[in-house]
Amino acid sequence: xxxxxxxxxxxxxxxxxxxxxxxxxxxxxxxxxxxxxxxxxxxxxxxxxxxxxxxxxxxxxxxxxxxxxxxxxxxxxxxxxxxxxxxxxxxxxxxxxxxxxxxxxxxxxxxxxxxxxxxxxxxxxxxxxxxxxxxxxxxxxxxxxxxxxxxxxxxxxxxxxxxxxxxxxxxxxxxxxxxxxxxxxxxxxxxxxxxxxxxxxxxxxxxxxxxxxxxxxxxxxxxxxxxxxxxxxxxxxxxxxxxxxxxxxxxxxxxxxxxxxxxxxxxxxxxxxxxxxxxxxxxxxxxxxxxxxxxxxxxxxxxxxxxxxxxxxxxxxxxxxxxxxxxxxxxxxxxxxxxxxxxxxxxxxxxxxxxxxxxxxxxxxxxxxxxxxxxxxxxxxxxxxxxxxxxxxxxxxxxxxxxxxxxxxxxxxxxxxxxxxxxxxxxxxxxxxxxxxxxxxxxxxxxxxxxxxxxxxxxxxxxxxxxxxxxxxxxxxxxxxxxxxxxxxxxxxxxxxxxxxxxxx
Amino acid sequence: xxxxxxxxxxxxxxxxxxxxxxxxxxxxxxxxxxxxxxxxxxxxxxxxxxxxxxxxxxxxxxxxxxxxxxx
Numbered sequence: 001x002x003x004x005x006x007x008x009x010x011x012x013x014x015x016x017x018x019x020x021x022x023x024x025x026x027x028x029x030x031x032x033x034x035x036x037x038x039x040x041x042x043x044x045x046x047x048x049x050x051x052x053x054x055x056x057x058x059x060x061x062x063x064x065x066x067x068x069x070x071x072x073x074x075x076x077x078x079x080x081x082x083x084x085x086x087x088x089x090x091x092x093x094x095x096x097x098x099x100x101x102x103x104x105x106x107x108x109x110x111x112x113x114x115x116x117x118x119x120x121x122x123x124x125x126x127x128x129x130x131x132x133x134x135x136x137x138x139x140x141x142x143x144x145x146x147x148x149x150x151x152x153x154x155x156x157x158x159x160x161x162x163x164x165x166x167x168x169x170x171x172x173x174x175x176x177x178x179x180x181x182x183x184x185x186x187x188x189x190x191x192x193x194x195x196x197x198x199x200x201x202x203x204x205x206x207x208x209x210x211x212x213x214x215x216x217x218x219x220x221x222x223x224x225x226x227x228x229x230x231x232x233x234x235x236x237x238x239x240x241x242x243x244x245x246x247x248x249x250x251x252x253x254x255x256x257x258x259x260x261x262x263x264x265x266x267x268x269x270x271x272x273x274x275x276x277x278x279x280x281x282x283x284x285x286x287x288x289x290x291x292x293x294x295x296x297x298x299x300x301x302x303x304x305x306x307x308x309x310x311x312x313x314x315x316x317x318x319x320x321x322x323x324x325x326x327x328x329x330x331x332x333x334x335x336x337x338x339x340x341x342x343x344x345x346x347x348x349x350x351x352x353x354x355x356x357x358x359x360x361x362x363x364x365x366x367x368x369x370x371x372x373x374x375x376x377x378x379x380x381x382x383x384x385x386x387x388x389x390x391x392x393x394x395x396x397x398x399x400x401x402x403x404x405x406x407x408x409x410x411x412x413x414x415x416x417x418x419x420x421x422x423x424x425x426x427x428x429x430x431x432x433x434x435x436x437x438x439x440x441x442x443x444x445x446x447x448x449x450x451x452x453x454x455x456x457x458x459x460x461x462x463x464x465x466x467x468x469x470x471x472x473x474x475x476x477x478x479x480x481x482x483x484x485x486x487x488x489x490x491x492x493x494x495x496x497x498x499x500x501x502x503x504x505x
Numbered sequence: 506x507x508x509x510x511x512x513x514x515x516x517x518x519x520x521x522x523x524x525x526x527x528x529x530x531x532x533x534x535x536x537x538x539x540x541x542x543x544x545x546x547x548x549x550x551x552x553x554x555x556x557x558x559x560x561x562x563x564x565x566x567x568x569x570x571x572x573x574x575x576x
Contacts, residue, residue, distance in 0.1 A: 052552060054548055054549055058545040058546075099535065101534065101535050101537055109538070111538065111540055112542075113543065114543045114545065114546060317543065320540070320541045323538075324538045327538055349541070349542075351542070352541065354538075362536075385539070388537060388539055392537060395533075421534075422534035422535075422537065423534075425534045429532075432531060454534065456534050466529070493527075
């Protein structure tokens with residue numbers, strides 16, 4: 001006779017081994033036999049939640065509507081150093097755009113991307129609408145219609161019998177009174193179904209049932225309010241939760257609220273408060289470093305990232321950020337050591353090998369350069385990455401003077417990603433060396449329309465027009481270049497010459 | 506090679522002005538270090554890809570069904 005395991009125990013075991021699909025299947029079977037088995041029901045909600053769970057602290061995608069129709073901002077033009085929206089204001093002594101490329105929002109590119117840093121924050125409505133909608137930069141109109149909903153509908157589609165729990169038929173008041181069921185149910189509604197309104201109702205009922213003494217429910221209420229865009233209410237809930245119980249996560253959520261309300265100084269103070277209670281806490285230190293980085297204060301961001309590494313010397317984000325900072329401050333050999341450390345830790349992807357290749361080349365370790373790039377090319381996941389690797393290889397080719405190879409590399413970059421503005425610009429420079437002025441002009445115009453935030457195409461166009469005698473176009477292009485990079489000396493020079501010239505007319 | 510006399514001798518003018526014209530040159534865009542992705546971002550992207558794949562499969566199945574009923 002065959003002895004079978006108790007199905008619930010089996011499901012639980014699957015859950016612990018993170019085999020969520022199997023766990024959910026077993027639970028479904030149990031529920032078919034005994035539909036009122038609460039343990040199986042609760043376990044299934046947990047398994048389904050875990051399948052799509054993402055850390056709420058990290059997730060933050062601001063839609064255009066939230067950014068532009070922002071009611072919480074106090075002043076239209078914030079004082080320098082108090083806002084995350086004015087990238088160029090703080091003079092932290094970081095590298096200029098002449099050395100370190102910038103993102104769309106005018107910030108220096110970072111060594112690490114998170115969901116919230118993926119697409120920069122445009123400063124004005126005009127800029128937001130003008131920003132080309134490529135696959136990279138597409139941003140949802142509101143965060144409510146963003147990724148969450150898409151993931152939610154996808155999970156429903158794959159279930160032919162419809163969703164596991166029919167939320168509209170759920171008697172929330174009944175579940176709110178059962179603390180052992182309500183928490184898993186809440187997480188299911190919040191993470192799996194992405195129905196924030198229902199989740200909020202449940203949390204409100206449950207916190208009432210707990211006589212407002214359970215900090216967990218207050219944090220959940222805060223999360224719901226945050227998703228709904230009610231920042232002040234979210235702040236109240238998180239504050240109240242913190243009064244009851246000091247938890248690192250609550251500090252992180254609250255700081256996220258302040259960052260969304262564009263109050264980086266308050267967020268910094270909060271992190272420091274948190275550090276008083278939890279000295280050396282890595283997530284809090286990382287939070288401080290990120291804010292400094294976003295405010296363009298790279299040196300103090302690096303200091304904090306170093307503090308992070310003192311606590312946790314395998315922190316990928318800190319290593320990557322310090323590494324990229326060294327690279328762009330003319331110390332590629334030190335950057336190379338940081339990236340090598342990442343390699344030792346087992347990070348194995350296209351980005352890392354690409355960075356290693358670049359560092360090797362600029363640190364004059366030529367033997368490793370091409371093999372690193374070969375690895376990077378073999379590990380690419382999508383066309384955009386492939387384009388970036390070819391683009392960087394083009395730089396190596398320019399560096400060794402093989403202009404034919406460089407030309408081919410930049411062409412390959414464009415073949416893989418038609419919106420690669422940097423490649424257009426560099427191709428234009430190469431075309432001009434061959435004397436093909438019209439071709440160069442066309443490339444430069446494409447580059448400046450794809451990426452208006454970069455100063456290089458504008459400046460090059462200005463120089464080119466200046467030499468062929470088209471002073472008016474040269475002047476307008478130089479002005480655009482000045483907007484993108486006000487401290488650029490050569491642009492200033494061109495503008496000065498042109499103004500003198502126009503004054504003489 | 507200390508004995509071999511060099512054919513060329515350097516000329517360092519002791520008098521007169523040395524001038525250099527600063528011509529604006531074209532600038533290349535800088536090499537781009539690629540940022541590493543956070544675990545959350547990777548998971549999000551993977552989930553999105555899987556969801557898209559699932560939808561595509563389902564749509565394909567539906568299409569086939571429709572074709573078989575029509576034909």
